[in-house]
Amino acid sequence: MNFLDKITGNDMKREMKEFEARAKVLPSEYQAAWKEITSNLWMYSDFTGRNLIPILDSALELLEVTSADGQSVEEVLGNDIKGFCAALVGDEGAKSYRDKWRNQLNKNIARKLGGDLK
Template sequence: MNLWETVTGSDLTREWKAFEARAAALPAGHREAWEQIKAHLYPYSDFSGRNLMPIFDGALGLLEETAADGQDVRDVLGDDVAGFCAALAGGEGARSHRDRWREQLNRNVARKLARLGG
């Protein structure tokens, strides 16, 4: 990966298109699970989404393996796809971008209040 790809995100676009091509080959139930996984993992993304690419790759690989073995997707993921995704992203307490923004806002407000009061 070179600097230009990093700046423009073209490497992510290529990788994402490869993910979608792999997902298109999955059975219908597994494709639906892929869509749910994407929706539930996005809140854990950083600004570019680069931090989630290995997680997406692993989750898609799991879906591919279970489809090849003929397993039902519910047997693997369970009924709580959101919980599964939270565990993939680092546990139930994993911080999302909203949490980081909230913490940053609280720090900035606390600094301003300290300047006004001190």
């Protein structure tokens, strides 16, 4: 990956297009699950989203393997895809970017007001 691709995000665009091409060959219920997984995982991304690329790749590979085995989406992911995504990023209590920003804002306000927020 060259510097310009990293700055512009072209490397991520290419990888996401590859993911979408791989997802298009999946059965329709798996395609719907993939869309839901991608939409739920983005809230756990860092500023660039590069931390999610290996996670998205693993999730898509799981869908590919299980669809080839003939399993249903519910057997693989269960009924709670949001919980599945939280587990993928590391912890059931994983914080989203909103939680991180809210915590930082609360700390800044507390510091300005002279209090100490932990």
